[in-house]
Amino acid sequence: EVQLVESGGSVARPGGSLRLSCAASGFTLDGYGMTWVRQVPGKGLEWVSGINWNGGSTGYADSVKGRFTISRDNAKNSLYLQMNSLRAEDTALYHCARGYSSGWYGRFDLWGQGTLVTVSS
Amino acid sequence: EIVLTQSPGTLSLSPGERATLSCRASQSVSSNSLAWYQQKPGQAPRLLIYGASSRATGIPDRFSGSGSGTDFTLTISRLEPEDFAVYSCQQYGSSPLTFGGGTKVEIK
Numbered sequence: 001e002v003q004l005v006e007s008g009g010s011v012a013r014p015g016g017s018l019r020l021s022c023a024a025s026g027f028t029l030d031g032y033g034m035t036w037v038r039q040v041p042g043k044g045l046e047w048v049s050g051i052n053w054n055g056g057s058t059g060y061a062d063s064v065k066g067r068f069t070i071s072r073d074n075a076k077n078s079l080y081l082q083m084n085s086l087r088a089e090d091t092a093l094y095h096c097a098r099g100y101s102s103g104w105y106g107r108f109d110l111w112g113q114g115t116l117v118t119v120s121s
Numbered sequence: 122e123i124v125l126t127q128s129p130g131t132l133s134l135s136p137g138e139r140a141t142l143s144c145r146a147s148q149s150v151s152s153n154s155l156a157w158y159q160q161k162p163g164q165a166p167r168l169l170i171y172g173a174s175s176r177a178t179g180i181p182d183r184f185s186g187s188g189s190g191t192d193f194t195l196t197i198s199r200l201e202p203e204d205f206a207v208y209s210c211q212q213y214g215s216s217p218l219t220f221g222g223g224t225k226v227e228i229k
Contacts, residue, residue: 044222044223045211045223046220047217047219059216061217062122095165095166100171105154106213107156107168108156108168108211112165
């Protein structure tokens with residue numbers, strides 16, 4: 001089955017760090033741009049970060065720039081999001097999603113169910 | 122940053138009725154790079170429309186997208202019970218990528 005499965009979400013303190021992972025199965029991640037999108041429960045979707053097929057190009061929302069780092073390991077068929085200096089407003093369900101092309105711009109045709117990050121003291 | 126404003130916030134309709142959802146951009150969306158997604162409670166978003174008017178793989182033809190520039194529309198010609206959900210638009214023509222706030226289509 002073609003799917004994306006996120007992990008790594010948990011409760012973190014303000015100022016703390018978390019690393020999210022997204023494992024792809026049923027297809028090869030290599031060749032696809034990938035992205036992270038977050039959603040506060042009951043609210044809209046917010047794009048967080050994107051990465052092209054080989055990691056050579058990345059993009060970030062202003063709200064996370066300088067604090068979050070996206071990366072990928074195509075050999076492990078996995079995508080990552082390193083989240084540092086966490087803030088309460090980072091609390092959300094984090095989805096990884098597959099882009100339709102090799103770049104990180106684009107529409108997303110496959111989504112994971114998400115992993116929940118809660119930032120609270 | 123391109124801000125996408127969706128209206129109405131909630132649409133109350135009966136099965137069989139036509140649904141018309143709007144997505145308005147604060148500036149022109151490059152190359153009509155606009156997508157629509159459907160999301161049901163507890164589920165991941167599902168791509169419906171891309172390029173403003175092209176249906177994604179496996180999407181029924183009762184879903185259609187139209188528009189260009191700053192004004193886009195998603196139309197569901199006849200609502201089926203499984204269509205009651207939240208619909209979001211997304212522009213991917215310029216960075217940062219942005220989403221609209223969503224329209225909830227609920228059963229009247």
